[in-house]
Amino acid sequence: MTDTGTEAEQQTYDVVVVGAGPVGENAADRTRSAGLSTVIVESELVGGECSYWACMPSKALLRPVLAQADARRLPGLAQQVTWPLEAGPVLARRDSFTSHWKDGGQVEWLDSVDVPLVRGHGRLDGPKTVAVTTPEGTVERLTARHAVVLATGSRAKLPPLPGIDEAKPWTSREATSAQQVPGRLAIVGGGVVAVEMATAWRGLGAHVTLLVRGEGLLDRLEPFAGELLAKQLAEHGVDIRPGTSVAEVSRPGGTGTVSLTLGDGSTLEADEVLFATGRAPRSEDLGLETVDLEPGAWLESDDSCRVPGTDWLYSVGDLNHRALLTHQGKYQARVAGTAIAARAKGETVDTAPWSPAQTTADHAAVPQVVFTDPEIAAVGLTLAEAEAAGHRVRAVDQEIGSVAGAALYADGYTGRARLIVDEDHGFLRGATFVGPGVSELLHSATIAIAGEVPLARLWHAVPSYPTISEVWLRLLEAYRDGS
Known part of the structure; x- marks a missing residue:
């Protein structure tokens, strides 16, 4: 399998993967399954950000909060539910999902x-070569016959505010791994991390203040998604302050109360502050300069996830900035692994859209779920994005609470669905669902968009009664009736 040189520190493999998170693991699994000798490099924990500081711990924190919210909407259960949740068991369950x-x-x-x-x-050390500095301080040189795959992901990006380094603020890592519930938590940001952590820690009893620079939440989604979420968060006791910026952070010695000076000159005190203000690529010390690429930048890749201008370097997952989502990164890794294997065999790689050879990564049907109350599930283009792209489209909206399955799911069910229909081609460009339990509607929408299923055919995909998925029928009827 492995050719070992005269020095123990030099080894040659068919494929070298840098980064052993879910994305790197999928790339390595795919190339190894194709018969290519593959080695993987990791500087932290095998399993990466998703397993220990993102997807798994955050959803473990959120699931009890969302289950409690559902229970509080059902007679017979509502009277039995206490608030806030008992933090100890929730945090212990979270710890089990991270394998401690x-x-x-x-x-x-x-x-x-x-x-x-x-x-x-x-880090790269010239073409097809990775130099690994081990915890013991030795350097191992790994050479790839066919490909190096970079799957190093992204990290939280902190704004350059006065006092921020000394204040030791939370990033997404601390927010998902904290062992105690803060009495007062200030969250700076209005994106997915901000709203999910506001939901989780408010449900565990923290007083949460959400400081949002813009005028609304989740500004990359349909506007109604952020509006419905903001209303529900406020009802749960989250103090949302839109149009608010932070000018300075003060926390002498990094302990005790943190003081935030806001853009209008007022101050806010909290026990912890979470900055959820974006992500940056983990590429600043990746040796990109040794192959004439820019260190510290997102590393662009083509639809087979190969870096343009090279025939051996691949960028998958967050690093290529296509979609900062674990499931999309894993999908890209499978595409890259299949393309690497085909090229290693001298085969021509099919780079056409929807490649049956699975060597092209699609970006028309990217699904995402925001695990809040209400849940938000979206795939494809928003109305604004579709119009900006030049498509002739029509938005079709439906109140989800009007279907029997939603009424049975929870008393007072509030939610909304939207389809973006391409009027020239008769298929969907996008879909958004907002409401309790709607995440399970998303895969059907993803299939419809990825498969470019004609609306005339969707009429024959009959939703079961009485389920929330009946909203699909109501949406199609609204489209037919021109409403």
Whole structure:
């Protein structure tokens, strides 16, 4: 499998993968399954951001909060539900989902698929070469016969505010791994991390203040999504302050109360402050300059996830900035792995859209769920995005609470659905659902968009009664009736 040189620090493989999060693991699994010897490099925990500081711990925190919210809408249960949640069991369950921040199980999986692990910081050292500085301080040089895959992800981006370094603010990592509920939590931002963590920590009893620079939440989604969410967060006791900026942070010694000076000169005090103000690529010390690429930048890739101008370097997941979502990164990794295997065999790679050879990454049907109360599920283009792209489209809206399944799901069910219909081609360009439990509607919309299923055919996809999915029928009827 492995060709070892005269020096133990030099080894050659078919494929070298840098980054052992879910994206890197999927790339390594796909190339190894194709018969290519593959090694993976990781500087932190095998399993990456998603397993320990993002998807898994955040959803473990949110699930009890959302279950409680559903229960409070049902007679017979509402009277039995107390608020806030008991934090201890919730945090303990969260810890179990992160394997208590130990990666032994993930390492066992790599062993089971015959992918060796090299621990340490890996950086490019010229074409097809990765130099890994191990925890012991030695340097191992890994050479790839066919491809190097960079799957190093992204990190939280902090604004350059006076006092921010000394204040030791939370980022998404601290927000998902904290062992105590803060009495007062200030959250700076209005995106997904901000609203999910506001939901989670408010449900655990924290007094949450949400400081939003813009005028609304989740500004990349349909406007009604942020509007419905803001209303519900406010009803749950979250103090939302739109049009608010932070000018300075003060917390001498990094302990005790943190004081925020706001843009209007007023101050806000909190026990912790979370800055959820964007992401930056983990590429600043990746050796990109050794292959004439810009360090610290997002690393662009084509639809087979290969970096333009190279025939051996691939960028997958957050690093290529196509979609900062774990499931999309894993999808890209499978595409990259399949393309690498085909090229290693001398085969022509099919780069056409919807490649049946699975060597092209689509970006027309990217799904996303925001796990808040209400849930928000979206895929494809918003109305504004579709119009900006030059498509002749029509938005079709429906109140989800009008269908029997929603009324049965919860008393006073409030939610909204929107389809973006391409009037020239007769298929969907986008879909958005807002309401309790709507995340389970999303895959049907993803299939409809990815498959370019004609609306005339969707009429024959009959939703079960009485379920929330009956909203699909109501949306099609609204389109037919011109409403």
